[in-house]
Amino acid sequence: MLPIIAKTLPFFVLIGLGYAAAATRFFGAEAAAVLTKFVFFFALSAMLFNFTATLEISALTDWTFLGCYLLASVLVYALATAVAVVRKQGAAVAAVEAQTAVIGNVGFLAIPMLVALFGERAAAPVLMVLCVDLIVFGSVIVAVIVGSRGRLGLSTFGTIGMGLLKNPMVMSISAGLLWSLAGAPVPGPMADFLDVLGSAATPVALFAIGASLAGKSAERASVALWLSSLKLVVHPLVVAVFALFVFDIEPFAASMMIATAAMPVAGNIYIIAQHYEVAPQRASTAILFSTVLSVVTLTFVLGWIG
Numbered sequence: 001m002l003p004i005i006a007k008t009l010p011f012f013v014l015i016g017l018g019y020a021a022a023a024t025r026f027f028g029a030e031a032a033a034v035l036t037k038f039v040f041f042f043a044l045s046a047m048l049f050n051f052t053a054t055l056e057i058s059a060l061t062d063w064t065f066l067g068c069y070l071l072a073s074v075l076v077y078a079l080a081t082a083v084a085v086v087r088k089q090g091a092a093v094a095a096v097e098a099q100t101a102v103i104g105n106v107g108f109l110a111i112p113m114l115v116a117l118f119g120e121r122a123a124a125p126v127l128m129v130l131c132v133d134l135i136v137f138g139s140v141i142v143a144v145i146v147g148s149r150g151r152l153g154l155s156t157f158g159t160i161g162m163g164l165l166k167n168p169m170v171m172s173i174s175a176g177l178l179w180s181l182a183g184a185p186v187p188g189p190m191a192d193f194l195d196v197l198g199s200a201a202t203p204v205a206l207f208a209i210g211a212s213l214a215g216k217s218a219e220r221a222s223v224a225l226w227l228s229s230l231k232l233v234v235h236p237l238v239v240a241v242f243a244l245f246v247f248d249i250e251p252f253a254a255s256m257m258i259a260t261a262a263m264p265v266a267g268n269i270y271i272i273a274q275h276y277e278v279a280p281q282r283a284s285t286a287i288l289f290s291t292v293l294s295v296v297t298l299t300f301v302l303g304w305i306g
Helices: 002-023 029-053 063-086 091-102 106-118 120-148 154-165 168-182 188-199 201-213 221-246 251-261 268-276 280-305
Strands: none
Touching (some): 029 168, 063 120, 091 120, 091 221, 091 268, 106 201, 120 251, 188 201, 221 280, 268 280
8 A cells, every 4th residue: 555655645745735835825816727727728638639649449439338437427426316305405406416426537637647657558448437427427417407497408408519519628539539540640749749738737737626625615514525425435436346246347447447436526516516506615615525535535446456
């Protein structure tokens, strides 16, 4: 376990550094937002394109892998929804809570961390998880919230489609796959440019995660702890059972699926909750708690799979 702690510690120290910089006002909220935008639209996009442009299409269309992760996540999603309904929460709030229980910080944390720890072969399984999160669950939450307000129609599906088209992670993965499908090599200067820009994704993304946490307050702690336990413990556990015993996924791919499922709650859930005015503080607190607690839980999972 100590070697894993030694390897993961720099990642969490970077998050802590970002938090300290923002908490002490050395790094303002506006600067943190700009930094996040840089990672989201430029550095991370370059990294994702670089990975997918050199991958075979078959590496991202492992239907057994995709089905395994999707079914395991749907089970946890259903559990979170059922508990929300028992607590007499509306459909929109239940959707936000369920999203919190299964969507981890894949883009800003899983991809940089797992690729750094396990090499570029970790990229394909992590990207498949990201595709399920973005396309399936990213569409479901919008449809449920809008549908709960009686406004579900063709315009809703247009909104979902435009949201995917405007998402740089979706676009960079798609562009990389098209490049790979064309069979064209990445020119040297272009590859060097993508390497330089993409290399900024890991440190800047981790710093930005920490800076964004400084603006979050802890409210509805009991609900946030329940949702954090679902995300950090229940989700990776169910994924592990499905990957190892139900679907018999190849060991390395199964390990990456489990590690990705163990990531803390994704920050974009707060953005969606705030946009639709559905339990934003609940999502914010779950992000804060799960990120702090993941220092222990994620290290344990990485030590187990390693």
